[in-house]
Amino acid sequence: MTARSTRHTTAARTRLAAVGSLAVAGALLLTACGDQTEGGGSSSESSTSSDKAPLFSKLPADIQKSGVIKVGTNAEYAPMESVDGGKIVGVDPDIAAALGKQLGVEFQFTSGGFDTLITAVNTGRYNVAMSSITDNKQRQEGLDDKGKKLGEGVDFVDYFTAGTAVYVQKGNPKGIKTLDDLCGQTVAVQRGTTYEEALQAQSKTCTGGGKKALKIESFENDTEAQTRVKSGGAVAGVNDYPVAVDMARKAGGGNTFEVLEKQYEAAPFGIVVDKKNTQLRDALKEAVDAIIKDGSYQKVLEKWGAESGAIKSAAINGGK
CATH class of the missing domain: 3.40.190.10 (Periplasmic binding protein-like II)
Incomplete structure (x- = not known):
C-alpha cells in the first residue's frame, strides 16, 4: 500500500493524494x-x-x-x-x-x-x-x-x-495485525486517495487467496472515515503514518485509536x-x-x- 497522497487520485490527489467538504466555513x-x-x-x-x-x-x-x-x-x-x-x-x-x-x-x-x-x-x-x-x-x-x-x-x-498505516479502535477489539486480517472486513478510507486504490488491490489479494473481499467504505473527507472507525462501523482505517500517529495521540486524549506498528511502502510527497x-x-x-x-x-x-x-x-x- 502506498501513502495518501496517498490521499489523492490521478484525476485530482494522493494524499495523493487525491479536498472534500471540510468543516470550515468558506475558503x-x-x-x-x-x-x-x-x-x-x-x-x-x-x-x-x-x-x-x-x-x-x-x-x-x-x-x-x-x-x-x-x-x-x-x-x-x-x-x-x-x-x-x-x-x-x-x-x-x-x-x-x-x-x-x-x-x-x-x-x-x-x-x-x-x-x-x-x-x-x-x-x-x-x-x-x-x-x-x-x-x-x-x-x-x-x-x-x-x-x-x-x-x-x-x-x-x-x-x-511517508508510509501507509492502518489504525483501529483503541484496544484493537478485532485483533487486526496485518493487511490480510482485513479480508472480509469493512475498512474506511478517504475517497480519491491512493489508499482507496491500495485497499482495492488488497481486496483482490484476499479473493485470490480464497478469502472474502474487503468492504471498502469511501468518504468525502478523512474525518468522516475516522468517525466510522470510532463508531465501530469499520474495523480499521488507512492513512499516512505520521497523520495516523498524530491522530491516535490526540483523539479522545489518546484513548480512541491505535496504530498498527508496521508501515507499508513508503512513498514521496x-x-x-x-x-x-x-x-x-x-x-x-x-x-x-x-x-x-x-x-x-x-x-x-x-x-x-x-x-x-x-x-x-x-x-x-x-x-x-
Whole structure:
C-alpha cells in the first residue's frame, strides 16, 4: 500500500493524494507569514524581501510580479495541514514559509476538496498544490487506475516521505495485525486517495487467496472515515503514518485509536506543479534543497514530530 497522497487520485490527489467538504466555513488561506481570505489581501507583511531572497530571480516573471504562489490544499490532515483558530497550520504551511524566505514570495494556502487539487493546478486556479500528495507515475502521466488517460498529468517536487498505516479502535477489539486480517472486513478510507486504490488491490489479494473481499467504505473527507472507525462501523482505517500517529495521540486524549506498528511502502510527497511550468518547478526544487541545507527544514519537522519523513535532497518526479 502506498501513502495518501496517498490521499489523492490521478484525476485530482494522493494524499495523493487525491479536498472534500471540510468543516470550515468558506475558503481558508494562509500566507507564508499570515492568513488571507479568497479575494482579499494579506493580513500581515511579507516575511521576506525579494531583494534579499537568493532564489527570487529563478521564479517565473508573473510570480515575481505578484509576489505570491497560490497553493491548493486539503486542510484536514494534521500534522501535515489542518485548521487551528481559523488558520491553516502544519508541516506543509511551515515548509512553504521556509521556501518563501528562499524565493522572496508568499505562499497563500486555500483549502478545498482533495480530489480537485490536481485539476485546479492544471486549470491555473493554483500555481501549486501542497497537501501530502503522493508522487506516483499515475499522477505524473494523468492516468486513472486502469491506465486510461484522464488529463495532462503533473510534475512533482518531492519534499517528504511517508508510509501507509492502518489504525483501529483503541484496544484493537478485532485483533487486526496485518493487511490480510482485513479480508472480509469493512475498512474506511478517504475517497480519491491512493489508499482507496491500495485497499482495492488488497481486496483482490484476499479473493485470490480464497478469502472474502474487503468492504471498502469511501468518504468525502478523512474525518468522516475516522468517525466510522470510532463508531465501530469499520474495523480499521488507512492513512499516512505520521497523520495516523498524530491522530491516535490526540483523539479522545489518546484513548480512541491505535496504530498498527508496521508501515507499508513508503512513498514521496510532492509539491504539484503544472507540467508546462518547468521554471517554477525547478525553482521550488532549488528552494527545497536550500532549506534542507540551512536546517530550517529539519526544524519544521521537529516542531510537528514528523522527523521520520525527512529526505536528504529534493527530487523531481521521484515517485514510482
